[in-house]
Amino acid sequence: MTHPMRTGARLELKDVTKTYTGHGEDKHVLDRINCIVEPGEFLSIVGPSGVGKTTLLRLLTGLTPVTTGEILLDGKPVTSPPEDLAIVLQEYTRSLMPWLTVEKNIELPLKLKKIAKEERRERVQSAIIEVGLEGNDSRYPWQLSGGMQQRVAIARALASRPRILVMDEPFASVDAQTRLDLEDLVLKVRDDFGITTLLVTHDMDEAVYLADRVLVLTGKPAHVAAEIAVPLGYPRNQVETRAHPDFGHLRGEIYQLIRGKR
Amino acid sequence: MRFANPKNWLWLISLGGVVLIWQLVSVSLNDRPFPSVLKISNALSEMLQTGEFWGDLGVTFLIAMVGLIIGIALAVPLGLLVGLSEFAFRSTKFILDFLKVIPPIVVLPLVLLMFGTTIKFSVTLVVFGVLFSVIVQATYGVRDTDPVLLDTLAAFNASKYARLKYAVLPSALPFIATGTKIATSAAVIVSIVTGLVGSGPGLGHSLSVAQTGGNSPNVYAYVVVLGVVGILVNLLVSAMDKRIIFWRGK
Amino acid sequence: MLALLRRFLISSWLVVALLLLWWKVSANSENYFWPPLSQIATQFKANWLFTNVVEDVIPSLKNLAIGYIIGAPCAVVVGAHLGLSEIAQKIFSPLVNFFRSIPGVALVPIFIMLFGIGDESRRVSIAVAVFFPTLIATVEAVRSSDAVLMDVSRSFRFSAFQSLWRVRVPSGAPMISSGLQVSLQVGFIVMIVSEMLGAFRGLGAFTVEAQQSFMIIDMWTGIIVLGILGYIFNVIFELVEKRALRWYRGQKGLTS
Known part of the structure; x- marks a missing residue:
């Protein structure tokens, strides 16, 4: 990688x-x-x-x-x-969108920034791998443990390619x-x-x-x-x-x- | 303090806007079908000076109140009984769910036929509109009883009566209060509908008479009155709400 | 399997028993208001399977559908924007409060006056009556958005429009949905009332006409159709909601 x-x-x-x-x-x-x-x-x-x-x-x-x-x-x-700049907050149960899957949660900020679909997919996948969430793409945040949810929040932050x-x-x-x-x-x-x-x-x-x-x-x-x-x-x-x-x-x-x- | 803040008077803008637009439309359409603001307010003030109007208003509230009281008096014991037994609850669930969502307007023709345009007719419909939602609330309240509390009382060899008094009732009461709250607004609306559709006594009937008689200023005046009645009922209900929340908080 | 059968029996025996009782007791009924259930059933079949469906059921449902499809989405859009601005709420909330306090059925006479007793007045009455419960629920839902989610939207630089439709509205969906459900019930009532107050066709008109011309059995069949429809609408709404808001139930199931 x-x-x-x-x-x-x-x-x-x-x-x-x-x-x-x-x-x-x-x-x-x-x-x-x-x-x-x-x-x-x-x-x-x-x-x-x-x-x-x-x-x-x-x-x-x-x-x-x-x-x-x-x-x-x-x-x-x-x-x-x-x-x-990207932010990760303490309240992982409240900072993720419970109506979106892990993948869509990470993708949402990219989508709203109108980043092309191909690139979005690539960024989401590499962020998921980076934080070790492989295989959880289509699960919902509330189906994951607290630690896993916080990984999703970190992945979401990373996918927007922050410098801080x-x-x-x-x-x-x-x-x-x-x-x-x-x-x-x-x-x-x-x-x-x-x-x-x-x-x-x-x-x-x-x-x-x-x-x-x-x-x-x-x-x-x-x-x-x-x-x-x-x-x-x-x-x-x-x-x-x-x-x-x-x-x-x-x-x-x-x-x-x-x-x-x- | 509250009144000094100009922000709390902003709603006058929207009120003024509505009155202004209404007036403009009324003038440009030559008073029909929108009578001028002046005509409506004249109709309203004339109406408020008649004994007939206040009689109607009183009857509308009376029907709602009597129906509400009878409905709750029937619903609470029934709800408690049904809620106490798992078998009774499961057996009646479908019927109660079904009747709960059937609006009283559906059975209005039958009740009208049985009682004619009497107070009895109106009250019966209000009872129908109140009954099932309060029964359902009461059963949920009973079933929400804290099992730990029940176990504790059982451990003290408490009598069935004591369990009812110290565990079941305190749990059911807030639910019943919520049911009563919902039922109160429903009761007033049903009371108006019985007059409007079934020519039962009260404000609804007067509105219907004004409309069929083509007296449009009066129609709007009645609608304004109904809006004010609605606001008063909402205020009453939200006052009840505060009590309930306070109670649950304890 | 056996447990399932048992559950089914427990939940349905009383319904069957009551229907049988009604059938038996009313069998030789001479009571004017309570004709034998067997006669009602026969007439029901003759009236509604499926002779009068096109004439009376379809127009009613069409009016309800059109009124609801116009009124409810408008209420979500207006409510969402109103929920965003405190100033707008200060300006409009007393007015909105006034209009929502007028019982939906009281609007029917006004629209009959304005549009006559055709379908337009019924559709407009339904649309307006449906509008307010959903509006109030949407304003409340948007206002009570979670502060943490709002921080997240800001930190990702979502525009106000994006955070409204991508975050606030979806997260308030359960509350909006209960407004939509109340709206559907109100719409159903206004549909019936609007037909009872001067219409030539439709379920409400059929039932009231039967009552006024003392055709008791026909009236009973009308009442039964309306009751079943009212129940079915609610069931369908709840099924759709259950699917659409699966996340909400799932989340609640885990956190509580």
Whole structure:
């Protein structure tokens, strides 16, 4: 299987601030977030629950507008979901169309972009193979396990050939074994396509295991507590990588940051 | 606060639009078959000053209410009985499903023949329109009883009466309430239909008289009244709905 | 196999028993309103298998079909767009609420006044009466679209039109379908009423004419045909819905 090599996109956050207004009191959620994600890089964003991780994700995908500051994708300001970006959300039961088969779910965005039928079929098939869903083309999402459904969501994201993939707690609702499989799948996808990958998670182990760099958010309003490089080599391995002394150190460091600020 | 917001007054646009278009059509077609807004509102205000109108309105509601009460009083015990027995439920399922979807208008000619254009005729049809949907709701309510609760009560050696009181009835009541809600709007509509089609007493009959007499301003005035009656019934029903939801939430 | 037979027997014995009872009790009936069932059956065969079908059944059904096919899809299209815009809802919802509160049957006199007592007035009455239940259901269905699905449509840059027809409407299909079912029932009622209020043919006209000329047995056959038709329409609708919304049942079966 050969994949057309894609280059990842570069993402830049400049003094991004978000304040929700309404019902009298303003809620200041994010405070001057600065960050640069290089093409092809894997960045994890961690923080205690409720800190504003999902808000940050919504901002940088263009689903919600920033209050002040700027988000640039390859130098262009993000005001609505950009062409080169694809999203995988936590709620797989709600993010897939239950009335469409696996194949049609993956195909729908391509169809609406008026991509020719031949190419559509080719892209759908290669995405299905990439995520290991062979033989499930004509089943419906609700006939699949949670992990399989999330694979469909990933395949759908990949079929649109994004240059940056953004995932919001994608493995939070699947069982432990499936979670490890999906983590390795995401690493493989990044390797195969070289796309920039952002992962929002509350799981510190997962953040470290997958990423080149971890962005730690803490506080109210949330700000960047630290940007921690992960010097673990590739390929990563669920047993060896996690047993590596550096893995433990990094994990401990992040834990301190998150707990210490409470 | 609510009234200060200009957005809450936007509907005046559509109301004004409809009145304006109506008036334009009326003028351009020389008043026929669309009488002018003024004529309709005059007809309406004259109508509202007659005792006859208020009598009709009262009779229409009375028929609906009496039919509703009789219908529910018959339906609830029947529904509970049928729901309690698997055999009874399965035996009657087809008949109940069949009768539930038969609109009362179908049996109207027979009932009209039996009772003539009397209140008895109208009430009987309302009962027919109410009965089966409430029976079906009640059976579903009984069958929805939590089996764990029943087991618990059985473990305490609770009497049959106690099981009925503490498990079956609380489960069935919200369903019966939902059935009553559906039945309330049905009852008012059937009450109007009996007047319109069967010349039974009430608003429906007056509408039918206005139409056959070619009194078009009155026809529209009655339709406006029926719309308002419908809105009032919908408000009543949604108030019931809120109660039911509140109750289930507990 | 045996279990299937048992189930069939349990669900049908009462129907058979009641019919037999009716047959027996009414056999020598002198009661004016309740003629012997045997006579009704004989007359039923003479009236409806299949002499009057072309004359009375087909025109009725044709009116219902035309009215429904015009009214219901229009309601889905209008409702879908209305559901999208909060401003449009603010402007139109009180008006829509008013019109849907007028019982469908009360519209019949108006359209008789406007179009006379021909088929046009019946079809228009049916179309308008059918319109509102579906409209209300569609607005509600589109309004209550799942927020996650909406995020997905936006993230894939679906246009407003695409996300309406490819995401919101299909995901609201179960709710829209229950509106369509109510509409069909309302349409059936308006069909009968429109024929009872001054028509020369059609099932409603036949039944009411029989009643007015005291042809009790004929009236009974009319009532039975109407009852069976009403039931069959509902069954057919539910079968179609069951197939079309297989995903909905499947999904519910697994998640609940």
